[in-house]
Amino acid sequence: MELKKTGDIKFVKGGVCAAKGFKANGVQCGLSHAGASVTAKKNDLALIVADKDCAAAAVYTTNKVKGAPILVTKKHISNGRARAVIVNSVNANTCNPDGVEKAEKMCQLAADELGLKPEDIIVASTGVIGQVLPIEPIAKGIKPLAEGLSYNGNAAALEAIMTTDTRPKEVAVEFEIDGRICTMGGMLKGSGMIHPNMATTLTFITTDADISPEMLQRALDDVVKVTLNRVSVDGDTSTNDMVCIMASGTAGNKTVTKEDGDFGIFQNALYNIMLNLARMMARDGEGATKLVECAVSGAENDKTAEIVAKSVITSSLFKSMIFGEDANAGRIYCAIGYADADVDISKVSFDMVSKGGRIALGKDGCVLEFDEEEAKKVLAEEEIQVLITLGSGGGKAVCWGCDLTYDYVKINGDYRS
Amino acid sequence: MELKKTGDIKFVKGGVCAAKGFKANGVQCGLSHAGASVTAKKNDLALIVADKDCAAAAVYTTNKVKGAPILVTKKHISNGRARAVIVNSVNANTCNPDGVEKAEKMCQLAADELGLKPEDIIVASTGVIGQVLPIEPIAKGIKPLAEGLSYNGNAAALEAIMTTDTRPKEVAVEFEIDGRICTMGGMLKGSGMIHPNMATTLTFITTDADISPEMLQRALDDVVKVTLNRVSVDGDTSTNDMVCIMASGTAGNKTVTKEDGDFGIFQNALYNIMLNLARMMARDGEGATKLVECAVSGAENDKTAEIVAKSVITSSLFKSMIFGEDANAGRIYCAIGYADADVDISKVSFDMVSKGGRIALGKDGCVLEFDEEEAKKVLAEEEIQVLITLGSGGGKAVCWGCDLTYDYVKINGDYRS
Numbered sequence: 057m058e059l060k061k062t063g064d065i066k067f068v069k070g071g072v073c074a075a076k077g078f079k080a081n082g083v084q085c086g087l088s089h090a091g092a093s094v095t096a097k098k099n100d101l102a103l104i105v106a107d108k109d110c111a112a113a114a115v116y117t118t119n120k121v122k123g124a125p126i127l128v129t130k131k132h133i134s135n136g137r138a139r140a141v142i143v144n145s146v147n148a149n150t151c152n153p154d155g156v157e158k159a160e161k162m163c164q165l166a167a168d169e170l171g172l173k174p175e176d177i178i179v180a181s182t183g184v185i186g187q188v189l190p191i192e193p194i195a196k197g198i199k200p201l202a203e204g205l206s207y208n209g210n211a212a213a214l215e216a217i218m219t220t221d222t223r224p225k226e227v228a229v230e231f232e233i234d235g236r237i238c239t240m241g242g243m244l245k246g247s248g249m250i251h252p253n254m255a256t257t258l259t260f261i262t263t264d265a266d267i268s269p270e271m272l273q274r275a276l277d278d279v280v281k282v283t284l285n286r287v288s289v290d291g292d293t294s295t296n297d298m299v300c301i302m303a304s305g306t307a308g309n310k311t312v313t314k315e316d317g318d319f320g321i322f323q324n325a326l327y328n329i330m331l332n333l334a335r336m337m338a339r340d341g342e343g344a345t346k347l348v349e350c351a352v353s354g355a356e357n358d359k360t361a362e363i364v365a366k367s368v369i370t371s372s373l374f375k376s377m378i379f380g381e382d383a384n385a386g387r388i389y390c391a392i393g394y395a396d397a398d399v400d401i402s403k404v405s406f407d408m409v410s411k412g413g414r415i416a417l418g419k420d421g422c423v424l425e426f427d428e429e430e431a432k433k434v435l436a437e438e439e440i441q442v443l444i445t446l447g448s449g450g451g452k453a454v455c456w457g458c459d460l461t462y463d464y465v466k467i468n469g470d471y472r473s
Numbered sequence: 474m475e476l477k478k479t480g481d482i483k484f485v486k487g488g489v490c491a492a493k494g495f496k497a498n499g500v501q502c503g504l505s506h507a508g509a510s511v512t513a514k515k516n517d518l519a520l521i522v523a524d525k526d527c528a529a530a531a532v533y534t535t536n537k538v539k540g541a542p543i544l545v546t547k548k549h550i551s552n553g554r555a556r557a558v559i560v561n562s563v564n565a566n567t568c569n570p571d572g573v574e575k576a577e578k579m580c581q582l583a584a585d586e587l588g589l590k591p592e593d594i595i596v597a598s599t600g601v602i603g604q605v606l607p608i609e610p611i612a613k614g615i616k617p618l619a620e621g622l623s624y625n626g627n628a629a630a631l632e633a634i635m636t637t638d639t640r641p642k643e644v645a646v647e648f649e650i651d652g653r654i655c656t657m658g659g660m661l662k663g664s665g666m667i668h669p670n671m672a673t674t675l676t677f678i679t680t681d682a683d684i685s686p687e688m689l690q691r692a693l694d695d696v697v698k699v700t701l702n703r704v705s706v707d708g709d710t711s712t713n714d715m716v717c718i719m720a721s722g723t724a725g726n727k728t729v730t731k732e733d734g735d736f737g738i739f740q741n742a743l744y745n746i747m748l749n750l751a752r753m754m755a756r757d758g759e760g761a762t763k764l765v766e767c768a769v770s771g772a773e774n775d776k777t778a779e780i781v782a783k784s785v786i787t788s789s790l791f792k793s794m795i796f797g798e799d800a801n802a803g804r805i806y807c808a809i810g811y812a813d814a815d816v817d818i819s820k821v822s823f824d825m826v827s828k829g830g831r832i833a834l835g836k837d838g839c840v841l842e843f844d845e846e847e848a849k850k851v852l853a854e855e856e857i858q859v860l861i862t863l864g865s866g867g868g869k870a871v872c873w874g875c876d877l878t879y880d881y882v883k884i885n886g887d888y889r890s
Binding site: 385 | 536569570602712796803804809816818835838882883
């Protein structure tokens, strides 16, 4: 699939508050869970609220276990409209007998406080699966949360959606449609339980551009495929993943209603938002010290290229070798060889590239002799590219991942406490 | 698939030398590879030799990158016969331009020394992928290796096939066919780059039972599916995996030539050999501290049960939680939910069991409240079972895995040096 991407963009500050007419806030309402030694010492509840009704679209996890908030959000935006987002961390409100009831209650609390209807609210939760969500802290926290809403509240909201994230992840861009300056901004939470081929992690995007709900969903569906769905941290697909976008239309452009040039400009902006968030997520993979970009070309088709790239970035042996900065090229052939795709190994070659240089490691199915010192220089960098050519066609794909480290094991051996 | 399994077995000592008429030996010939700081300080070259010509069968890796020894062995046993095995560790002789030539040369060296034809020899290599195999150490080592062959040489041979293995893995059984006592023994190498759905790791099995090559292959094919193919350490499928079996017939039973009761007895013996080797391999997974057995029942069919069991044991988050002894039950639902199988999550329940007790963690799609102290007792043990019921039929499967630990990362971050 070739994305429609046209127009210039300019990166700006402000995350989900960058676009005109979006307020946000985050507070520490005091959520905790069984097995935790302390309650979170950070914000754990956030709101994003638009000044006016928005077109809304979302993509959800493909896991058959779906968090209760996912089910409720699906229902609420089935009309393509939304006005606000309420989201908590610490507790995922998933695999609970009363999950849907609690998620509905969160919407009701937000709606009451904001003077909206529950159906106007998008709800999301992230954290430990399978523990009943205590609603009291949320009921108590909603008032100060709403009272503190501001056009500069993106950082407070962003803190509230983080779990094992070590870095806040947000980005915003300006672009022009129909002579009007539009703005789009997004924030993302996620560093573990992340695997491609599904909407990955919690991502919230706002824009003041005017676009129909149908075209908003179309743009999101297309962009997710080549950004968030191309990231893997650990091969685990979360139960609560969701990316949602609200478009208020206050920028005043002619409403985008078909796949024309304006749609291309909009999609280009969205692509740049989500590409950057995807890369930030891979770089901040649980325990990760390095970002890996695997670009496959010369495939029979794009799908084959994607399967091969994902096979490499998800290989535990490959990921360990990146952490160890050890140019064990055979492992790359190994991961290409077990990818579920039609590949002629005797035509496969690859290089590794970083700021430290470029080194050819494999050619026509054989590992090359290489200078260990040069390889060390390439692998010592924080961002590393693996460029693979399959020699069989014009298909290509790029995927992102990270290294596998002691800290990944540490973080996940004791996540609850 | 239901295995034909009848008859009694008795565990005996001797590994690949347990069966009458099989000699073995291992020596340190001094193989090394680029990037290694020292040569191996252990045996690295082994022979297993039968006193007489044997029926032979093998199952190979499904990786499209196949080690050169695999290609040569396939050719050599295409007639269903073999007499000896030569195998080295340290260097996998894979992804090299001259790999097949070197593998043939290894067979030639062994054949010359043993007075056999190269076509009588099974060849295998394991170790680093993509480095040219130096043939000189093997040419020099073959003479002392052959001269030292003995009916008690199993331990020396076993040491020679180990790489990151921390424990020798061998097992042997006696059984009775047609009034004759038969013996079968096997040894296995493998602890990383191990994933189900293909022949896994290097395994060598010998028996003095009399069986046709066709039935030998049939028995092996069936047993591999429910033993070695049900183990995952890290989701990586090796390029050099092979399990081979030689049956000399010196026990004197009437040759097994069809799927009758005698075949059931033979297959039962083989199943017990390979089941034990498979469990040993999972327990000795790279860096592992615990063996995990995941038994799924109540599935629509056996295939669904297998897919679900594999999804759980391969989940990095599940494996990390086992290491951390943290009963994070939501992760088990999560891994079941993203398994590529038709599962009604609202009917899924599971318990965890060990010598430390039994604890119900999930029921009908919801995580149960449980006593943290009881859970800790269950998880503190070295062998842990996860019993999952899908509530949808009579299909079942058992798979084996291990925990994900700091040491896995350490071992694989710096495997070559």
